[in-house]
Amino acid sequence: MKETTPAEGQKMLTNGALLVDVREPNEYSEIHAQGALLLPLSELESRFSELPKDRPLLMICRSGARSARAGEYLLAQGYSDVTNLAGGTLAWAEAGLPVERGQ
Numbered sequence: 001m002k003e004t005t006p007a008e009g010q011k012m013l014t015n016g017a018l019l020v021d022v023r024e025p026n027e028y029s030e031i032h033a034q035g036a037l038l039l040p041l042s043e044l045e046s047r048f049s050e051l052p053k054d055r056p057l058l059m060i061c062r063s064g065a066r067s068a069r070a071g072e073y074l075l076a077q078g079y080s081d082v083t084n085l086a087g088g089t090l091a092w093a094e095a096g097l098p099v100e101r102g103q
Contacts, residue, residue, distance in 0.1 A: 001071045002083040006095040009058050009085045017056035021089070022070040033060055033089060034098035041066050048077055056081040063088040 004012065013019055013035065021028055021036040028038045039047055041061070051057060057079065059067035064086050071082045085092065093099050 001068060001075060003064075003068075003086045004058070004083050005086060006092045006097055009060075009083070009092070010097055012056060012058050012083065015056075017058045017083075018052065019058045019060060020051065020067075020070070022059060022061050022066050023089070027062065029102065031089060031093065031099050031101050033092045034100050036060060041070055044070055044073060048074060051079070053079055056083065058083050058085055060085040060092065061088045063090055 019033055019036040021032050021038050022041040022044065024040050024042065025038065032038070039050070051074070057074065059071040059082060061067040064084060067088060068084045071084045074082050
């Protein structure tokens with residue numbers, strides 16, 4: 001699966017990609033990349049069909065491991081344009097990209 005940096009990921013979002021956060025709701029509420037859609041890994045198998053197949057998906061978690069698993073699952077389900085954000089939310093915030101906290 002493809003991986004990208006936070007800066008390249010931000011460019012992908014500008015160009016229409018959907019950012020999908022696969023952490024659990026309590027983690028997401030503490031901090032998440034601005035505009036990220038929450039779809040916990042624990043619900044992915046039952047809810048993946050909610051994700052569009054006609055636009056790129058950028059997967060994110062805390063550090064990159066869970067989002068990589070989620071991305072591999074989506075590729076196996078017929079999604080073709082899936083990229084993992086290397087370093088996850090930690091790297092996104094460290095890069096100074098927009099985050100939302102406490103929501």
